[in-house]
Amino acid sequence: MVSKKATVYDEFEASLLENPEIRKEYxxxxxxxxxxxxxxxxxxxxxxSQTQLAKIIGTKQPAISRLERGDYNTTLGTLFKVASALDMDLEISLKANGETKSTRDKVSA
Amino acid sequence: MVSKKATVYDEFEASLLENPEIRKEYxxxxxxxxxxxxxxxxxxxxxxSQTQLAKIIGTKQPAISRLERGDYNTTLGTLFKVASALDMDLEISLKANGETKSTRDKVSA
DNA sequence: TGACAATATAACATATATGTGATATATTAG
DNA sequence: CTAATATATCACATATATGTTATATTGTCA
Structure with a gap:
């Protein structure tokens, strides 16, 4: 199912990742x-099929294709719709970094 | 910091949640x-402040206000920007449901 | 090979997320 | 209370996510 191009692409990808800026984007x-x-x-x-999934969500196949090609910035709403149609559980976790600092602040007493 | 309206609202909310459709939406x-x-x-x-946060992610205070009021459907991109500006870790987890069924299917043997 | 199904792409319309200034309304400090 | 700051709301412009049709490309199967 995966063409032999993958090997060539892997090399290409690896070379790109040597560039720090590109790596950061990646x-x-x-x-x-x-x-x-x-x-x-x-x-x-x-x-x-994309067509079937599209029908469930109430859209058309090209919309699914674009989504799966990742060439735009999806909305949380559509993400939930797709996950639901695929019987998947979507969870969004938000955690604050560097919270251990607050503990140290209180240690002195 | 929280007004006494909260109590009144809690009752209102509770009454709303008795409606199954509204509860589902909720x-x-x-x-x-x-x-x-x-x-x-x-x-x-x-x-x-909202103004400070707005400046970090390159927008204005009203945009932050709208986001925090939840009156629209945010994009993954802006969500990442905000989380980053607040030094938070944003993770999105996607899990397929009903996978345990496949186990039962194999039990018979 | 040709027919068929699935996916990708192009082009365009529409809905809406976002940007932004002006202003109103809290909220707090003095 | 007044001044100052923070947040909410309004109104509008703009960018873009999404809807949609037509078509091209790809892959599979006979």
């Missing part, structure tokens, strides 16, 4: 693509 | 509001 986008990857794999596992 | 929106609540609490803990 790291930032990685979660996005991993998420999309999960959506695609799930849809395939369910033997569902 | 359950669906709950994660959204919990997320927003975390963002607001974090901003306050950092003693940061």
């Amino acid at each position: 790291e930032a986008l990685k979660p996005k693509y991993e998420m999309i990857q999960k959506l695609i794999e799930r849809r395939n596992k369910l033997n569902m | 359950e669906a929106l709950k994660p959204k509001y919990e997320m927003i609540q975390k963002l607001i609490e974090r901003r306050n803990k950092l003693n940061m």
